[in-house]
Amino acid sequence: MTEELFVKKCKDFLDNLQTGNLQHVQLNYIRTLVLQQKPKTILETGVNDLLSSFWDPYQTSLGATSTRAFLVMRYLLSLEGVEGELYSIDIRRGKGMEKIEQSEFGKYWRPFFGKSSLEVDWTGKPPIDFFFVDGAHTFEGVYGDLTHFKPYFSDKIIIILHDYSNREDGHRVKAGALEFIYKNPEFTVEQIPLKNEYGLFYLGEIRRKA
Numbered sequence: 001m002t003e004e005l006f007v008k009k010c011k012d013f014l015d016n017l018q019t020g021n022l023q024h025v026q027l028n029y030i031r032t033l034v035l036q037q038k039p040k041t042i043l044e045t046g047v048n049d050l051l052s053s054f055w056d057p058y059q060t061s062l063g064a065t066s067t068r069a070f071l072v073m074r075y076l077l078s079l080e081g082v083e084g085e086l087y088s089i090d091i092r093r094g095k096g097m098e099k100i101e102q103s104e105f106g107k108y109w110r111p112f113f114g115k116s117s118l119e120v121d122w123t124g125k126p127p128i129d130f131f132f133v134d135g136a137h138t139f140e141g142v143y144g145d146l147t148h149f150k151p152y153f154s155d156k157i158i159i160i161l162h163d164y165s166n167r168e169d170g171h172r173v174k175a176g177a178l179e180f181i182y183k184n185p186e187f188t189v190e191q192i193p194l195k196n197e198y199g200l201f202y203l204g205e206i207r208r209k210a
Ligand SMILES: C[S@@+](CC[C@H](N)C(=O)[O-])C[C@H]1O[C@@H](n2cnc3c(N)ncnc32)[C@H](O)[C@@H]1O
Pocket: 021, 022, 045, 046, 047, 048, 049, 063, 064, 065, 066, 067, 089, 090, 091, 092, 115, 116, 117, 118, 134, 135, 136, 137, 141
């Protein structure tokens, strides 16, 4: 396949990717941010083990949506000369992860499985430019993720919180984020409403105050 065709395949993949977990409107919002901000280091907490046809031609499963999307974005950024990695943390290693590792995108991927995000030591790793929080959807989980990785946020950090405010666990996500903002007033949080035919979805977005 020519590079041109592969790039088109990647863009089509991002254009069409939607799962119950990550709605297309949310993904589009994240994609626009990532392609503008051009992060070198992306961190995500929360991977899940169900794969779609892009990685699994027999479509035995669906999932790992954010992981696959960020890896494709990483590839698109590399074409602009922005090299970097996606670090993904999950307490468990789901089935099908080797398909991602063995794909052409595997070289950008630094997965940590079998540990809570709060147990991952970031010392010596690069500053985090973009952080997608989608692990434990509890007050402690979200506040913990933000606090644990805060010393390693780069100056241009953008944090996106999934499931912000619109479901029962969303209230816990929001509460964890607001506690972080209360303790760290140099940051601000915004609730991003995104609507599609399935309803209204929210992301939380944290940035450093200008
Ligand atoms: C909603 S899923 C993530 C979905 C994924 N971002 C996607 O787009 O497909 C949440 C994941 O967080 C993981 N998780 C829960 N608590 C965690 C923790 N303390 N540290 C890391 N991962 C955790 C779960 O195992 C689960 O796979």
